[in-house]
Amino acid sequence: MHAALTIQPLPGIPLVSSGDDLGSLLLDCLAELRLELVDGDILVVAQKIVSKSEGRLVQLDEVTPSPEAVALAAETDKDPRIVELILRESTAVIRKAPGVIIVRNRLGIIGANAGIDQSNIDHGAGECALLLPEDPDQSAARLRDSLQQHTGRSLGVIISDSMNRAWRLGTLGQAIGSSGVRVLDDRRGGRDLFGRELMVTIINRADSIAAAAVLVMGETAEQVPAALVRGFPPDDSRQVARQSLRPASEDLFL
């Protein structure tokens, strides 16, 4: 592709609560900004507002830590109730250290704390934690359906989360869910400039888009939980973000 991309922040979305219709909130926001969606547009939505709309907020005083959680919490210097939630949301602890628990979560995503977060949550009703959506690819598909139905456009949706990485400092946006986006842009089998067959060139388009979008979204009090990415041609890809997961048998860093 030789088209320019634009990454447009979508500020002004109100605080999201359980049961809110994210599609409507996004369309209201776009109307307010006088932005009209066109075919190929990709909406990137922060995991936090998806989780909130799906009621994934947990009251910590309702969480009873298991003995395993209590032990791991002592080892890592964390709140046993948070550790209990991390373990419930995970299938394996990959690494642990003071202040750090890295797991494979039940979705297969490897990262810190199973994506459980305590920031940007109204703790008026006692301490809370926010879990990832039950099935972020499904969440993205539902949101895409809703947006497409209302606009008649061919769209993509990505649900982004900020992730730490091995070896490098600073988080990157990552696609934890998606619909209507070519996730793995496979250029293998093509030829390079001099006709040599390209060996391993699969670009993770969904993660790259999420990384770009998080640049304008911000995580602090800026209240920009979504971005509009424009410039890709419409894509009827059936790929989903889950296909980004490297099979454990092929992973050298577990």
Add this chain to the structure above:
Amino acid sequence: MHAALTIQPLPGIPLVSSGDDLGSLLLDCLAELRLELVDGDILVVAQKIVSKSEGRLVQLDEVTPSPEAVALAAETDKDPRIVELILRESTAVIRKAPGVIIVRNRLGIIGANAGIDQSNIDHGAGECALLLPEDPDQSAARLRDSLQQHTGRSLGVIISDSMNRAWRLGTLGQAIGSSGVRVLDDRRGGRDLFGRELMVTIINRADSIAAAAVLVMGETAEQVPAALVRGFPPDDSRQVARQSLRPASEDLFL
């Protein structure tokens, strides 16, 4: 920031050879595209053309593999001359498997094959391999100086490479060198929407920009080895890409 970002591909840069002045080539390309640089613009340039301009192409028939390289080549099913170059460019082998050598290179970057590449190279004069620039942050600083001198604008420069990652499929663009770009956008100490102190929110801006730019750059015969990222305010940051490296003592995946 609430401004939109644009990611503009810069096609039409001719094939680069040792000694070429990348600054001039980029300015010619921008003039051809009728793009005028403004304060805050960030130029993202593919590592390959930086390496080529710096004469980092090595003739494989001039490489004599050491016994260590011969053994590792047999173990990983690779060309012993390429393995010799990988070892010369590295300080530690982190993982090895058939077809895979992951090292810490002499710059501290962890990745496959020390970034050595055989694609998009004119092999007319026999088989060649292309090494990373000697010092990509320095390369970025020189290119930035040249571009700023010619335009009078306050600019940033990122040198990007496509990297594989632990746990996830598909490559992402990554900043292996930079100048004039806030690499680690430290939002710690800020307050979230509800006044809770933000604990760990440092976004890697340089890597995020590189990931975005590679979306429009392409790696195959598309000849788009650079992109223009617009929308950030001018930045007098003295940070460089090398600061993205996580200290080995804090890394759980070595």
